Every structure is written in structure tokens, then in C-alpha cells.
Amino acid sequence: MKENIHQHIFNEYAQGIQAGRITPGTKLPSENELMKSYSTSRETVRKALNLLMQHGYIQKLKGKGSYVLDMGRMNFPITGLTSFKEMSGKIGRASHTHVHTTHNIEAPPAVVEALQLEPGAPVCEVIRVREIDNERVILDKDYFLPAIVGRLTAEIAAGSIYEYLEQVLKLVISYAKKEISVEVATIEDRELLDLHGLSHVVVVRNFVYLEDTTLFQYTESRHRLDKFQFVDFARRMP
Amino acid sequence: MKENIHQHIFNEYAQGIQAGRITPGTKLPSENELMKSYSTSRETVRKALNLLMQHGYIQKLKGKGSYVLDMGRMNFPITGLTSFKEMSGKIGRASHTHVHTTHNIEAPPAVVEALQLEPGAPVCEVIRVREIDNERVILDKDYFLPAIVGRLTAEIAAGSIYEYLEQVLKLVISYAKKEISVEVATIEDRELLDLHGLSHVVVVRNFVYLEDTTLFQYTESRHRLDKFQFVDFARRMP
DNA sequence: TAGTGGTCTAGACCACCCA
DNA sequence: GGGTGGTCTAGACCACTAG
Known part of the structure; x- marks a missing residue:
């Protein structure tokens, strides 16, 4: 499957949000916590979070944390290259x-x-x-x-x-x-x-x-x- | 002011490409070279290059290098949040x-x-x-x-x-x-x-x-x- | 084989937020 | 002041492309 660590983290959260298992407004674990729970480095965690942000799943707030948006389950994302x-x-x-x-x-x-x-x-x-x-x-x-x-x-x-x-x-x-x-x-x-x-x-x-x-x-x-x-x-x- | 290193590199190349000073097809300096010429680390150079890629200015090819696309000077980019x-x-x-x-x-x-x-x-x-x-x-x-x-x-x-x-x-x-x-x-x-x-x-x-x-x-x-x-x-x- | 980009690490310092 | 995210560093190993 050749799945990167940061893509793996991204997938887990993206799927969780899209499936509704993680509800909008939820605060994600901090980068430090994610770092420990996935036994990886902070930059790797940040790559995953940035992907989630770029895709509209979460919003990151300086000094506060990362929060789930209710945009992820957006109606039919025809954006991108979807066929x-x-x-x-x-x-x-x-x-x-x-x-x-x-x-x-x-x-x-x-x-x-x-x-x-x-x-x-x-x-x-x-x-x-x-x-x-x-x-x-x-x-x-x-x-x-x-x-x-x-x-x-x-x-x-x-x-x-x-x-x-x-x-x-x-x-x-x-x-x-x-x-x-x-x-x-x-x-x-x-x-x-x-x-x-x-x-x-x-x-x-x-x-x-x-x-x-x-x-x-x-x-x-x-x-x-x-x-x-x-x-x-x-x-x-x- | 307050310009990050990777944003600075991004801006220089983005402007150069948009103004036509860097022509499509040109090969950019390698990450190693950029690292030296901007006296910064490789990850920082890569952040700049990834920005350029996400904005459609360049294409990165494994084992080859980064090449300028002719998409940067695209007709009226109404994409994004342009007013x-x-x-x-x-x-x-x-x-x-x-x-x-x-x-x-x-x-x-x-x-x-x-x-x-x-x-x-x-x-x-x-x-x-x-x-x-x-x-x-x-x-x-x-x-x-x-x-x-x-x-x-x-x-x-x-x-x-x-x-x-x-x-x-x-x-x-x-x-x-x-x-x-x-x-x-x-x-x-x-x-x-x-x-x-x-x-x-x-x-x-x-x-x-x-x-x-x-x-x-x-x-x-x-x-x-x-x-x-x-x-x-x-x-x-x- | 040498050079390239892709990924990852283990630190570091800063600006910001809140109690 | 303790926790958070934003940025940066100086290494490392890998997979790919080329001559």
C-alpha cells in the first residue's frame, strides 16, 4: 500500500470527519499529542494537519488548537479532478x-x-x-x-x-x-x-x-x- | 515586512514567472542549490517549491528537477477569493x-x-x-x-x-x-x-x-x- | 554512480492564547 | 507560565533519473 505516515494520519481524520464520526467543532489532539500517539515527529504531524486544512476539513488557530469544520461533508465536491x-x-x-x-x-x-x-x-x-x-x-x-x-x-x-x-x-x-x-x-x-x-x-x-x-x-x-x-x-x- | 524565508523564495519565483522573466520550460535550481544560495535549510526551500507547485507555477519531477509551467500567467484567475x-x-x-x-x-x-x-x-x-x-x-x-x-x-x-x-x-x-x-x-x-x-x-x-x-x-x-x-x-x- | 526530489527526525526559538 | 501552532535547522535514508 506504500502509505506515508502523514498521509495515513490525514486519511484517518479525513475519513472520520467525512463519515461523521468526528463532529464539526471538535478539537483535535494537539500536535504534541498526535506526535506521541503516532510515534512520529512534529513536522510529520503538521504535514497531515496542513493537508486537512487545505482540504477544508479543519481550521488551525494559533495558540488554541485545530478544530473540525462542517465543510468536509460538503455537498458533492465537484472541485478538483473528480470524474x-x-x-x-x-x-x-x-x-x-x-x-x-x-x-x-x-x-x-x-x-x-x-x-x-x-x-x-x-x-x-x-x-x-x-x-x-x-x-x-x-x-x-x-x-x-x-x-x-x-x-x-x-x-x-x-x-x-x-x-x-x-x-x-x-x-x-x-x-x-x-x-x-x-x-x-x-x-x-x-x-x-x-x-x-x-x-x-x-x-x-x-x-x-x-x-x-x-x-x-x-x-x-x-x-x-x-x-x-x-x-x-x-x-x-x- | 515580516516575510518568511519560504514565502520570500516563493514570491521571488512567482513574480518572476508571472512577469515572464522566467520562461516556461526553464529548469529551476535544485533544492540543494537553492538551499545554499538562500543560506537556508532544505525543508524551507521545499516549502517554497511546494507553494509554487500548488499554485500551478511549477512541476516537480522526481530525480529530475523543478520545471516552470506556462500556467502561471493564466488568463484571469478568478479562482480563489479574488474580488x-x-x-x-x-x-x-x-x-x-x-x-x-x-x-x-x-x-x-x-x-x-x-x-x-x-x-x-x-x-x-x-x-x-x-x-x-x-x-x-x-x-x-x-x-x-x-x-x-x-x-x-x-x-x-x-x-x-x-x-x-x-x-x-x-x-x-x-x-x-x-x-x-x-x-x-x-x-x-x-x-x-x-x-x-x-x-x-x-x-x-x-x-x-x-x-x-x-x-x-x-x-x-x-x-x-x-x-x-x-x-x-x-x-x-x- | 551522482544528482535529484520525497520523506522523516529531534531538536530549537518564536508569537499567540488563556488561566 | 504552560500549552498551542508557525517557522526553521542539520542532519538522515529512500526512490527515482540520468549518463
């Missing part, structure tokens, strides 16, 4: 994915720009429609570099592509940039989604990078307006 | 704020819920309209606890309320939770904004907390659809 499959599990709604197309094509202009390709370069395009409560509300258009992912099958696309990339291809996803905007619905949006006459869709553009800083995926996630929500937790930087 | 005033400066567009109302009122139901108040409790309401390129595109509705902010004047509201709170009242803002969704425009939206017939607005709900974990402000920022953009940088968590 549709992880998310739909959390919200516990009837959801279903329909794979519309999976093929290698010449990159369309928008994708050439997004992935910084040569005009006419090949990309692997995967178009999926997400259904929640029997309504088609999300259109996902993914573009991968064939040199890296090879050819994706429909079966893979039906599940979690991230799971496949990380566990089978052993690719390590490192970071991503997201852009959220609202745009006029295209003809494709109208055909593949149940828009009920809504004129706009929320577009989430996602640029995904690997550990070696290679940009390897571009995703356009097109959501029906009324089914879109994004939650963000932010700390004030000094 | 309108800070932002409008960055995008460099003609912008103007019109203070519509500033008064203490009984909290409306939605605000009672958001700030967890007793029904009928007083709140300080500030309604402002943001103009960009001579179009009224953002409606900001702020609600503060009068016990903390007292009475805000129109002059203060015309500038940056955050500046006033932090520099005059010495309040320390610690963290915030944001929720982004799209909703049907209200009558008030139609009156105060130039919606050009658009039926929906993007609503950003902001819950702001102080250092002692007090929730003290609730903000509703209502944006015209086509003028809304949100950029997010996320790292994959282990």
Missing part, C-alpha cells in the same frame, strides 16, 4: 452513460488549438452522453493523443476512462486546468441532450496534463443549464 | 461599480438560511452593479453581520469592501466556499442588468469565514451568461 463516475456514485442518483462515438479522426480546428497539434493530426475522439434520472443532461467530448492512449474501445469508454488510463496504461495524471463558461447550444447539443428548449449550455473545458507536463487530453463537458453545479473551497493566501 | 476590483484590474477593461443600495434590514429568508440567523435578525445589505465596457453585467448582493462590520457607507462599498475589512477593521478572512449554478433571472436582475433578453443568469454564492471560523458574509454574485468565466487549476490528489 463523472466518481461523482454520480456520491450523489447517489440513477445515472447512465451512453457512448455515442469512439474513433480516431483528424483533429477539428478547436482541438488542434486546444492540444497544440499540427493541422490534420489524428486524435482519438470519444463522445458520451450522461443520463441522470432518465434525462440526457451532459455531453462529454473527449480528445486524446493516439500516440499515448492507442485506440480506446467502446467498453472502456462506457466505464471510467480515467480508471483505464491510470490502472491499465499506468499513466499518472498530475494536474488540470478547467475553464467554465456559458455558450449558445449547438445543433449537436440539441440532438444529443434533452434541452427542453433551453438556448444555452454550460461548457467546462478541461486540459489534462501528465506527470511529465505533457498535455494529453482535452475534454469539453457540455451541461444542461439547470443541472449544473460547481462547488469550490478556497483559502485566502497570505 | 471584482482585483480582477477588473487584471483584465484591464473599462469597468465601473455603481452602488445601488447600502442599508441595514431584516434578513430575507434566503439570507437567514445562508448565514444561519434567527428569523428577523438584522443584516447589512449592499447591492452593487458592475459595469464592464458600459454594460451592466454583474449584480453583487452582499450580506454582512452588523455586529461585525457595523454600518458600511456608500463610499466604502464603491471601492473594495475587502480592502476596508482587512485594512481598517483588521478582520482576517480565512476561507470561503463557492457554489456556482445557473438560475432563471429574477425581476430584479432584469431591472438592474442589461440582459438583452437572456432568460438565465449565472449565480455565484459565496460563504466567507473569518480566522475564528465565524461565518460573517454571504454574497450572491449574479452574472450575465455571456460575460461569465471561471478558471480553475487542480492537482490530482494521491
Whole structure:
């Protein structure tokens, strides 16, 4: 499992808070106490506590201690890099994915720009429609570099592509940039989604990078307006 | 003043990257070299580098080194807790704020819920309209606890309320939770904004907390659809 | 093998909070 | 004054990357 000490401490408390075993307002043991009870050094304890703080689980107060926030059990944290499959599990709604197309094509202009390709370069395009409560509300258009992912099958696309990339291809996803905007619905949006006459869709553009800083995926996630929500937790930087 | 060593190192590189003096792809000095050139310890250097990494300025590669990303100069980082005033400066567009109302009122139901108040409790309401390129595109509705902010004047509201709170009242803002969704425009939206017939607005709900974990402000920022953009940088968590 | 970043240790001094 | 978190130090061992 290769679990670090500080990650181990973080996990224990993060899970405890998320499961409600540790209630908001509770004071955590001091760094000195944690140090003893985990038989480790203070800096290691502090790494764990800082992780908990950065994730919004606790608040640290100089001279007082660390206190549990009630933000940890926050409604659906769509923040970060959470994928549709992880998310739909959390919200516990009837959801279903329909794979519309999976093929290698010449990159369309928008994708050439997004992935910084040569005009006419090949990309692997995967178009999926997400259904929640029997309504088609999300259109996902993914573009991968064939040199890296090879050819994706429909079966893979039906599940979690991230799971496949990380566990089978052993690719390590490192970071991503997201852009959220609202745009006029295209003809494709109208055909593949149940828009009920809504004129706009929320577009989430996602640029995904690997550990070696290679940009390897571009995703356009097109959501029906009324089914879109994004939650963000932010700390004030000094 | 009072600048930590690791914050100092962070600032030097962050500014260098943002100003373009350090170009993307550049390899940073190794931790050992930085340690010597700043006459400090390695853990301190690492704190600075981790900050740079968390902010998307660099990528660290085991066994190789730290490399500058081209994400640091990212377009309008509305992520985090950036306020309108800070932002409008960055995008460099003609912008103007019109203070519509500033008064203490009984909290409306939605605000009672958001700030967890007793029904009928007083709140300080500030309604402002943001103009960009001579179009009224953002409606900001702020609600503060009068016990903390007292009475805000129109002059203060015309500038940056955050500046006033932090520099005059010495309040320390610690963290915030944001929720982004799209909703049907209200009558008030139609009156105060130039919606050009658009039926929906993007609503950003902001819950702001102080250092002692007090929730003290609730903000509703209502944006015209086509003028809304949100950029997010996320790292994959282990 | 030499250099890199990732983790950990056992101390230290400081500023802050509260009794 | 005793406890708390914030910062820093000078070592150590490991896993990874490279030539």
C-alpha cells in the first residue's frame, strides 16, 4: 500500500470527519499529542494537519488548537479532478452513460488549438452522453493523443476512462486546468441532450496534463443549464 | 515586512514567472542549490517549491528537477477569493461599480438560511452593479453581520469592501466556499442588468469565514451568461 | 554512480492564547 | 507560565533519473 505516515494520519481524520464520526467543532489532539500517539515527529504531524486544512476539513488557530469544520461533508465536491463516475456514485442518483462515438479522426480546428497539434493530426475522439434520472443532461467530448492512449474501445469508454488510463496504461495524471463558461447550444447539443428548449449550455473545458507536463487530453463537458453545479473551497493566501 | 524565508523564495519565483522573466520550460535550481544560495535549510526551500507547485507555477519531477509551467500567467484567475476590483484590474477593461443600495434590514429568508440567523435578525445589505465596457453585467448582493462590520457607507462599498475589512477593521478572512449554478433571472436582475433578453443568469454564492471560523458574509454574485468565466487549476490528489 | 526530489527526525526559538 | 501552532535547522535514508 506504500502509505506515508502523514498521509495515513490525514486519511484517518479525513475519513472520520467525512463519515461523521468526528463532529464539526471538535478539537483535535494537539500536535504534541498526535506526535506521541503516532510515534512520529512534529513536522510529520503538521504535514497531515496542513493537508486537512487545505482540504477544508479543519481550521488551525494559533495558540488554541485545530478544530473540525462542517465543510468536509460538503455537498458533492465537484472541485478538483473528480470524474463523472466518481461523482454520480456520491450523489447517489440513477445515472447512465451512453457512448455515442469512439474513433480516431483528424483533429477539428478547436482541438488542434486546444492540444497544440499540427493541422490534420489524428486524435482519438470519444463522445458520451450522461443520463441522470432518465434525462440526457451532459455531453462529454473527449480528445486524446493516439500516440499515448492507442485506440480506446467502446467498453472502456462506457466505464471510467480515467480508471483505464491510470490502472491499465499506468499513466499518472498530475494536474488540470478547467475553464467554465456559458455558450449558445449547438445543433449537436440539441440532438444529443434533452434541452427542453433551453438556448444555452454550460461548457467546462478541461486540459489534462501528465506527470511529465505533457498535455494529453482535452475534454469539453457540455451541461444542461439547470443541472449544473460547481462547488469550490478556497483559502485566502497570505 | 515580516516575510518568511519560504514565502520570500516563493514570491521571488512567482513574480518572476508571472512577469515572464522566467520562461516556461526553464529548469529551476535544485533544492540543494537553492538551499545554499538562500543560506537556508532544505525543508524551507521545499516549502517554497511546494507553494509554487500548488499554485500551478511549477512541476516537480522526481530525480529530475523543478520545471516552470506556462500556467502561471493564466488568463484571469478568478479562482480563489479574488474580488471584482482585483480582477477588473487584471483584465484591464473599462469597468465601473455603481452602488445601488447600502442599508441595514431584516434578513430575507434566503439570507437567514445562508448565514444561519434567527428569523428577523438584522443584516447589512449592499447591492452593487458592475459595469464592464458600459454594460451592466454583474449584480453583487452582499450580506454582512452588523455586529461585525457595523454600518458600511456608500463610499466604502464603491471601492473594495475587502480592502476596508482587512485594512481598517483588521478582520482576517480565512476561507470561503463557492457554489456556482445557473438560475432563471429574477425581476430584479432584469431591472438592474442589461440582459438583452437572456432568460438565465449565472449565480455565484459565496460563504466567507473569518480566522475564528465565524461565518460573517454571504454574497450572491449574479452574472450575465455571456460575460461569465471561471478558471480553475487542480492537482490530482494521491 | 551522482544528482535529484520525497520523506522523516529531534531538536530549537518564536508569537499567540488563556488561566 | 504552560500549552498551542508557525517557522526553521542539520542532519538522515529512500526512490527515482540520468549518463
